[in-house]
Amino acid sequence: MAEAADFQGMSPSPARRWMRRTGALLAGAPLLAGLLQLPAATPTHAAGQDSVKAASGSGTVAVAVDSLTPSVPSDGDTLTVSGTVTNKGKQAVTDAQVDLRLGAPMSTRSAIDTVSARTSFQEGLDGAPVGGKYVQEFSKLTPGVSQHFSISVPVDKLDLGEDGVYEFAVSLSGETAAQPWDQVLGIQRTFLPWQPDKAGTQTRTTVLWPLVSTSHMTAQTGSDESQTPVFRDDDLAKEISPGGRLQQLVSLGKELDVTWVIDPDLLASVDAMTESYRVQGEGDTSRPGGYRTVAAQWLAELQDAVQDKEVVALPFADPDLASLAHNGTNVTGSLNHLKEATDVAADTVDSILHVEPTTDFAWPVNGAVDPSIVKVATSAGADKVIARSDSLVETGGLTYTPSAARPIGGGTTAVVADARMSTAFQGDLTKASSSTLAVQSFLAQSLTLNLQTNKQRSIVVAPQRMPTTSQAQTMAEAVTALQGGTWSQSQDLTAAATAKPDSRATTKVPPASKYPSSLSKPQLPRSAFEQVATTQDKLDNFKVILTRQSRVVTPFGRALNREMSTSWRERSAEAADYRNAIEAYVDSLAGQVTLIDKSETKLSGRSATIPVTVQNNLVQGVDHLVLRLTSKSPRRLEIGGDAYHEQAVAVSGGHSQTVKFTTSAQANGQATVVAQLFTEDGQPYGAPVTFDVRVTEFTATVMLVIGGGFLLLVLAGFRMYTQRKRAAARAAEEDGSPETGETEAVPENPEGPEDRLTPEEVRREESDTGTRADAPEQPSDPTPDTAAESADPSGTGERVDR
Numbered sequence: 001m002a003e004a005a006d007f008q009g010m011s012p013s014p015a016r017r018w019m020r021r022t023g024a025l026l027a028g029a030p031l032l033a034g035l036l037q038l039p040a041a042t043p044t045h046a047a048g049q050d051s052v053k054a055a056s057g058s059g060t061v062a063v064a065v066d067s068l069t070p071s072v073p074s075d076g077d078t079l080t081v082s083g084t085v086t087n088k089g090k091q092a093v094t095d096a097q098v099d100l101r102l103g104a105p106m107s108t109r110s111a112i113d114t115v116s117a118r119t120s121f122q123e124g125l126d127g128a129p130v131g132g133k134y135v136q137e138f139s140k141l142t143p144g145v146s147q148h149f150s151i152s153v154p155v156d157k158l159d160l161g162e163d164g165v166y167e168f169a170v171s172l173s174g175e176t177a178a179q180p181w182d183q184v185l186g187i188q189r190t191f192l193p194w195q196p197d198k199a200g201t202q203t204r205t206t207v208l209w210p211l212v213s214t215s216h217m218t219a220q221t222g223s224d225e226s227q228t229p230v231f232r233d234d235d236l237a238k239e240i241s242p243g244g245r246l247q248q249l250v251s252l253g254k255e256l257d258v259t260w261v262i263d264p265d266l267l268a269s270v271d272a273m274t275e276s277y278r279v280q281g282e283g284d285t286s287r288p289g290g291y292r293t294v295a296a297q298w299l300a301e302l303q304d305a306v307q308d309k310e311v312v313a314l315p316f317a318d319p320d321l322a323s324l325a326h327n328g329t330n331v332t333g334s335l336n337h338l339k340e341a342t343d344v345a346a347d348t349v350d351s352i353l354h355v356e357p358t359t360d361f362a363w364p365v366n367g368a369v370d371p372s373i374v375k376v377a378t379s380a381g382a383d384k385v386i387a388r389s390d391s392l393v394e395t396g397g398l399t400y401t402p403s404a405a406r407p408i409g410g411g412t413t414a415v416v417a418d419a420r421m422s423t424a425f426q427g428d429l430t431k432a433s434s435s436t437l438a439v440q441s442f443l444a445q446s447l448t449l450n451l452q453t454n455k456q457r458s459i460v461v462a463p464q465r466m467p468t469t470s471q472a473q474t475m476a477e478a479v480t481a482l483q484g485g486t487w488s489q490s491q492d493l494t495a496a497a498t499a500k501p502d503s504r505a506t507t508k509v510p511p512a513s514k515y516p517s518s519l520s521k522p523q524l525p526r527s528a529f530e531q532v533a534t535t536q537d538k539l540d541n542f543k544v545i546l547t548r549q550s551r552v553v554t555p556f557g558r559a560l561n562r563e564m565s566t567s568w569r570e571r572s573a574e575a576a577d578y579r580n581a582i583e584a585y586v587d588s589l590a591g592q593v594t595l596i597d598k599s600e601t602k603l604s605g606r607s608a609t610i611p612v613t614v615q616n617n618l619v620q621g622v623d624h625l626v627l628r629l630t631s632k633s634p635r636r637l638e639i640g641g642d643a644y645h646e647q648a649v650a651v652s653g654g655h656s657q658t659v660k661f662t663t664s665a666q667a668n669g670q671a672t673v674v675a676q677l678f679t680e681d682g683q684p685y686g687a688p689v690t691f692d693v694r695v696t697e698f699t700a701t702v703m704l705v706i707g708g709g710f711l712l713l714v715l716a717g718f719r720m721y722t723q724r725k726r727a728a729a730r731a732a733e734e735d736g737s738p739e740t741g742e743t744e745a746v747p748e749n750p751e752g753p754e755d756r757l758t759p760e761e762v763r764r765e766e767s768d769t770g771t772r773a774d775a776p777e778q779p780s781d782p783t784p785d786t787a788a789e790s791a792d793p794s795g796t797g798e799r800v801d802r
Contacts, residue, residue: 059120060089061096061141061172061186064433068168071439071481073155074196082150083433085141085172085186093141093185096174098149100134101187102158103127103167105194109401109420109448112191115167116441121184126169130158141174160194164451165444168192190437191444195486203450204491204499206404206460207479208386208417209258211249211302212318213239213266213466214567218280219559219582223619227551229272231279232578236269237291240298245469247298252476254305257483257490261363264348265317265562270295271352303353310492313349313357315341315380317561318465320524321364322515324564325372328529333536334564335379341561342380358494360384365566367391367417367462368519370512378412384497385412386462390419391514395506400452402505404460404496414509415497417462420445424478425463425471435474442478443485450487458491458499465566522569528579532563535583542590544679547621556586590686592617593625595675596656598691603637609660610639610693612675616651625649625685626678629661637671637693638664649677665695 066083073079081100087093103126106112118125129135134153141147160166171187216236222228239246246266253260273295277287319341328334342359349357362377367388369377377385385408392406392414406414424442429435449459463475482488501507539556543549559582568575596613603610612629616622630644631637639645639661651657676688 059186060087060176061093061174062086062088063098063170063172063186063188064431065170065188065190065436066432068190068192068436068440071443071477072193072195072485075155077155078152079155079158079192080150080152081170082148083170083188084146084148085138086146087141087143089176089185090143091176091178092143093172093174093176094139095182096138096141096172096185098136098138098151099129099131099171099173100151100153101127101129101167101169101171102160102192103169105162105164105166106444106448107164107451109445112165112441112444112448113420115189115191118189121171121187126171126187126189127167129171132157138174141172160192163195163197163199163447165448166192166194168440188433188437190440192440193443193447193485195447197486199450199487201450201454201456202487202489203446204456204458204496205446205482205488206458206491206493206496207256207258207482208261208312208460208462208493209249209253209256210261210463210465210467211246211266212261212263212314212567213246213269214571215265215317215562215565215578216269217265217272217559217562219556219585220280221551221555222278226275227555228275229277229555231269231273231277234279234287234291237273237287237294240270241294243469245467245472247301248469249467249472250298250302250305252472254301256476256479257309258479259310259312259493260306261312261314261361262349262353262357263314263316263318264345265558265565267299267352268316268348268558270299274299299352306353306355310494311349311353311355311357312361312493313345313359314361314363315561316344316348316558317341317565318567319561319564320566320569321362321377322368322373322519323524324529325370325376326512326515326520326523327526328524328564329372329376331526331529331533333533334529335376337532337536337560337564338376339380340557341564342382344558361386361415361493361497363462365465365519365569366516367419367422368516369414369509370515371509372512373515374408374412374414374509378410383412385414386417386460387414388417388419388422388462391510392416392506393510395508396504398502398504400455401449401457401459402502403457403499405458405499405501406505406507407501408507408509413497414507415460415493417460418445418449421449421459421461422463425467425475429468429470429474435470435477438474439478439481443481446482447485447487457502458496460493460496522572524564524568524575528563528575531579531583532560535563535579535586536560538583538586538590541679541683541685542586544681545593545622545625545685546618547623551620552589556582589618593622593651593677594686595627595677595689597689598675600692600694601673602694602696603663603665604696605665607662607664610663610673611658611660612689613656613658614649614651614677615656616653619653621650621652623650624680625651626680627659628676628678630674630676631663632672632674633669636665636667636669637673637695638666639673646678663693668695670694 063085064083065081067081069080070077085096085098103115106115130153134151134157136149136151138147167189168191169187169189171184173182173184175182176185213236216231216233218230218232220230222230236246238244241247273287274292276292279287315338319338321338324334324338346357346359349355360382361384362380362382363386364373364377367386368391369385369387374385387406389401394402401418404416404418406416408414421442424438424445427434427438429438446459464471467475483490535556539553539560543553546552563575563579563582568578593614593616596615598612601610610629612627614625614627625648626646627649628644628646629639631639634643641664645661647659647661649657649659671693672690673693674688674690677685679685
């Protein structure tokens with residue numbers, strides 16, 4: 001154990017070192033003498049020695065350091081370490097003792113990595129016990145049972161020497177029935193930063209504080225004037241409620257000197273929740289007022305937190321730049337969506353938070369870059385790309401970490417975040433022990449970095465996009481300790497990006513072949529961008545007919561931005577469902593403007609009109625539509641004097657309009673007619689309606705026959721009238737008339753012989769008058785006039801107006 005004191009840089013008290021070495025020699029002398037008298041070890045004895053070594057590093061007892069305060073001790077402080085020890089073995093541990101161990105200071109960041117990677121106890125490397133009264137003893141540790149410990153030691157008792165990061169460990173030693181000798185059965189290592197006085201040169205540190213969430217809003221809105229938004233779920237309400245992830249980020253971040261990195265989609269979604277909104281699948285039921293109150297409180301707290309702080313606005317919905325660069329640039333319109341998402345970002349943040357954000361930073365996933373990602377990231381106007389040092393790796397052999405800013409050509413600056421510090425808060429930090437280790441590791445890396453050189457540098461910390469609640473709490477604890485320390489000072493991201501770059505730092509962006517495969521697999525595929533383009537085409541075709549385009553264009557435009565969000569990584573099935581739902585909704589809205597189906601139509605006569613009805617079930621009116629009616633048999637049926645005819649259409653919301661087309665028949669028979677809506681630029685709109693028209697026109701010969709028959713009837717009637725008149729005149733002359741000129745009345749039914757006609761007179765009158773008008777109909781008589789339209793029912797057919 002005393003070997004730890006021989007490490008370079010260790011400055012323990014000489015008296016204390018001498019006492020430790022003397023004690024070790026006195027204790028070891030009898031044992032050494034006994035071993036010299038023993039014969040050579042048998043195989044069984046050798047196996048026992050191996051088991052001793054294995055027990056020492058087997059982790060029989062789990063040691064958890066739940067708290068180490070203060071995280072950065074100073075002169076006069078008392079360091080308190082608390083946690084638990086748990087017997088994981090099957091035998092009880094007796095004469096157990098918890099010790100604090102202080103190792104040598106570490107001069108390199110890689111040395112910290114090496115210590116963190118060790119799992120088993122190694123004599124000489126894990127430092128010497130502080131000893132004395134700064135221990136805690138347990139008479140017995142029962143298997144499966146945890147025991148709490150807490151040890152407080154004055155800092156001056158640790159004999160800390162030069163400034164630096166010291167390995168600090170908590171170990172448990174004891175005995176078991178199978179191995180009845182004192183041995184280290186478990187150990188937990190951490191780090192103790194030691195910088196009691198203000199550093200001569202302080203590192204300027206920028207910490208990004210991300211406010212990003214998954215996509216929660218759909219493209220659907222209510223039919224009311226305020227367009228009540230529709231959410232996919234209530235998850236966002238949970239995140240912004242007290243104790244939720246986003247609520248904690250705001251509450252913790254407002255106490256820190258950080259740069260806020262915000263997705264405008266998150267702000268727009270929470271802002272929508274402050275009014276009435278619905279959740280998909282719950283009909284027209286609006287969310288309770290309590291949710292709206294929570295949303296308003298969260299926004300108010302965020303507005304207060306970002307005042308006088310730098311705010312960086314990501315493009316709306318945080319589009320996945322790497323996926324776009326690798327799979328979307330060859331799909332028409334993809335880069336336009338990125339440009340739209342960037343353009344709307346500043347206005348969204350400004351209107352909700354009342355601060356003017358910075359929009360010239362692009363942030364690829366995990367800061368991984370290649371030339372195509374840089375090209376896409378800057379295509380929408382950003383001239384700074386937030387990268388990470390494990391992507392833009394140093395190749396110049398520098399012995400220190402250079403400043404973050406790197407000019408990479410084309411007027412673009414790569415702001416390279418430190419990978420070790422940026423990844424310090426990943427993983428499961430729900431356990432206090434995990435959180436404590438993360439905090440101490442972060443601080444250790446920062447102090448070691450500062451001690452590398454006397455040059456003042458600008459360092460950026462870019463943690464994961466969506467830290468969990470426990471990760472956010474750990475981040476806040478670490479940043480609070482850092483900003484209260486003596487070797488670092490806070491700085492905005494813009495200042496870090498414009499700081500003088502290190503001339504020896506690498507500026508070469510790695511090729512696409514170096515992009516991590518672990519990041520390539522969850523990227524949005526090309527098919528996702530193709531579906532976005534298809535949905536956009538449908539939206540373009542639909543919006544041109546609307547009288548109030550903004551009611552549709554705005555919610556759908558933002559939904560298409562969300563389809564490209566980084567948040568869909570690792571959630572490919574959900575992403576596909578979201579895209580399908582957006583496309584289906586466009587189709588459903590466009591389908592609300594349609595032609596009413598028609599059945600077979602019967603057309604009698606040379607000309608008539610055919611009605612076609614356009615139905616608009618949208619809440620707003622439609623215009624700029626053209627209805628075309630086309631005859632597939634123009635030689636039989638013409639429309640408007642040609643094979644087709646068009647008419648402009650405008651229909652109010654919730655109404656229908658019937659458009660009438662003039663037709664002319666050229667021949668009898670059946671003609672197929674197609675009705676189709678078009679936009680004014682000639683693009684077909686909706687499905688066509690096809691129906692048959694049966695023409696029953698009368699020919700010229702039939703008309704002549706009917707006309708001739710009518711003329712004959714008129715002539716026959718006239719002849720009958722004249723013949724009756726002549727017959728009456730002759731009868732009057734033959735009977736004679738009195739001289740007085742008076743005429744005697746003739747009985748209606750003369751019964752005397754003098755009143756009867758002779759047979760000769762009867763024959764003569766029949767010969768004169770011909771056939772009487774009221775005689776029975778003869779076979780040679782002409783047929784009655786035929787009606788212009790049949791009175792028979794037309795079955796499924798339609799009649800048209802002439």
